[in-house]
Amino acid sequence: MGVRYAPVPSVTIVMVTVAILAAVATTLVVLPLILVLGRLHPAWRRGERSQAVWSVTIGLHTAAAAWCVADVLTTDLVPTAAWSVTGVSVLLACAATASTRVPDVKRLRLVSVSSLLFLIATVLCLIGLQPEQGGDRGVPKVAAEVPSWKRGNARPEAPDVVLITLDTFRVDRIGAYGQSPTLTPEIDRLATEGVLFERALAAAPWTVPSIASILTGLPALEHRAGMPSSSGMTYDRSPLSPGHQTLAEDFAIAGYRTKAVVANAFLGKSMGVAQGFEECVNLLSRAFVVGILEKLPLTRLISNLEGVRRWGDYRAEGINNQALRWLAEESPEPLFLWAHYNDPHMPYQADPDVFLPGNLVDGSLEKVPETGEDGLVVGEYFSSGVPVRSGVLWLEQEDRQRLAEHYDRAIRYVDKHLGRLFEALRERSKQRGRPLLIVLTADHGEELWDHGGFEHGHDYYQEVTGVPLIFWSLNLVSPGRRVEAVVGHVDIAPTVREWANLPLPGRDSGDLPEDHGRSLLPCFRGDTEAPNRRRYSGSNLYGLPAGQ
Numbered sequence: 001m002g003v004r005y006a007p008v009p010s011v012t013i014v015m016v017t018v019a020i021l022a023a024v025a026t027t028l029v030v031l032p033l034i035l036v037l038g039r040l041h042p043a044w045r046r047g048e049r050s051q052a053v054w055s056v057t058i059g060l061h062t063a064a065a066a067w068c069v070a071d072v073l074t075t076d077l078v079p080t081a082a083w084s085v086t087g088v089s090v091l092l093a094c095a096a097t098a099s100t101r102v103p104d105v106k107r108l109r110l111v112s113v114s115s116l117l118f119l120i121a122t123v124l125c126l127i128g129l130q131p132e133q134g135g136d137r138g139v140p141k142v143a144a145e146v147p148s149w150k151r152g153n154a155r156p157e158a159p160d161v162v163l164i165t166l167d168t169f170r171v172d173r174i175g176a177y178g179q180s181p182t183l184t185p186e187i188d189r190l191a192t193e194g195v196l197f198e199r200a201l202a203a204a205p206w207t208v209p210s211i212a213s214i215l216t217g218l219p220a221l222e223h224r225a226g227m228p229s230s231s232g233m234t235y236d237r238s239p240l241s242p243g244h245q246t247l248a249e250d251f252a253i254a255g256y257r258t259k260a261v262v263a264n265a266f267l268g269k270s271m272g273v274a275q276g277f278e279e280c281v282n283l284l285s286r287a288f289v290v291g292i293l294e295k296l297p298l299t300r301l302i303s304n305l306e307g308v309r310r311w312g313d314y315r316a317e318g319i320n321n322q323a324l325r326w327l328a329e330e331s332p333e334p335l336f337l338w339a340h341y342n343d344p345h346m347p348y349q350a351d352p353d354v355f356l357p358g359n360l361v362d363g364s365l366e367k368v369p370e371t372g373e374d375g376l377v378v379g380e381y382f383s384s385g386v387p388v389r390s391g392v393l394w395l396e397q398e399d400r401q402r403l404a405e406h407y408d409r410a411i412r413y414v415d416k417h418l419g420r421l422f423e424a425l426r427e428r429s430k431q432r433g434r435p436l437l438i439v440l441t442a443d444h445g446e447e448l449w450d451h452g453g454f455e456h457g458h459d460y461y462q463e464v465t466g467v468p469l470i471f472w473s474l475n476l477v478s479p480g481r482r483v484e485a486v487v488g489h490v491d492i493a494p495t496v497r498e499w500a501n502l503p504l505p506g507r508d509s510g511d512l513p514e515d516h517g518r519s520l521l522p523c524f525r526g527d528t529e530a531p532n533r534r535r536y537s538g539s540n541l542y543g544l545p546a547g548q
Helices: 007-029 031-040 049-073 079-101 104-133 141-145 185-193 207-216 247-253 283-295 299-303 306-311 316-328 357-363 385-390 397-432 489-499 521-525
Strands: 160-166 195-201 257-262 279-282 335-341 436-442 469-472 481-488
Touching: 031 049, 160 207, 160 397, 160 489, 185 397, 185 436, 185 469, 195 521, 207 247, 207 489, 247 257, 247 335, 247 489, 257 283, 257 316, 279 283, 283 316, 283 357, 316 335, 316 397, 335 397, 397 436, 436 489, 481 489, 481 521, 489 521
Parallel strands: 160 335, 160 436, 195 481, 257 279, 257 335
Antiparallel strands: 195 469, 436 469
């Protein structure tokens, strides 16, 4: 699987890398100051002008880098790391000053070597970010293992398939599932035109195992993606094994273009869920870079440019922009597109229409917030999940109510932008005459103190493991159909495979264990109800793995 690492260290790598690059930019901008200070340097008075300029440049550069890194990292959580970087930078500044005594030839060699090392370090940092951005470019691994003469091209009538997963989306917030007045008119319309499953169950109470089950049709306790890798860090989790074939790999082998756009730190190459996608973009990683640019001197001017901010927009609007670019591409090959929306997830924001990447960086530290002038802890932006879960921060009823209001605004925001995507998909299907299947679900829900808890990843109540499941297509036989049987994430992959006429991997459905997925296609036509098989959720994020 290659290099794996936890999301928090990868973010720190990005922070330090951007800080160093910002320091270089700062040094170039203050070049006139370098020339002035160079004249005050002792080497200038000795006639060694180039050495004086060199010494001042390196000194300012390291000082700027120290300031940038310290500004980003100095918090109650990591003061030691910040001051360590500052101390090293000061030593480098002293070494640069001392280098004025080094002969010109040796100094040029020193500059060349140090520049090369700096370039290598920067490239390695940027490469380290790639697993968070998505899958391998080009032909997916499984497809590459299939002989070319067996691969073939996609059938002319092959359908486009769009998988939409909504992060942290409570099913009881959807009008089609009973919410009144509705918060989700666009999802409601999709449900009335498609097939809705009333009792769908998430494979797990958090993202990685649920998404892995959606893509493989296997229960969480079998594919084991998201299981603890050690007894240390909470977020050190096992990836999906490349031995488990995903929907993306199925479609890639069948000749499809496979694209994914996501906004969650856990989704990408490092956790295995991007395998099979020729392109998988994680907009959350980009948003962190934009957020860091806003925190640093001079670069915050760059981050305010429209192009930079749009590049790092991890909200539903940004997800749509990327998805619509792929949909607009002219290609004879059918498309399998996965879009994962993260807006209802922590951190909560009073106005989801406002893009605040700087707050995203601050929120990643999950500090205990100060009480506002209104006497409440929950303000316009709230990201303190860890203090609440651990009991360090206690939220009174008014704070809880405000959080619920923030959450509902995020639900409305996502639904609004889903409407834009749905309309584009409907129009595209009509214009191109290619069949289209839309699958909409959530990876899990969210507990808002329904049973005394908060967030997700820790229990299996309905508010966490109950998820929407809607299938839509222009040629569905029974639009508006509602199915009451218990189904789950594991049933999505077999259903999509059968609908798109893809080969079913592994054993026949009749030989599968009862907790494995089965096609729900017969339910579309009303031929039969799905059998009420038992469904399981497993693999906690917080606490020991469990099943229920």
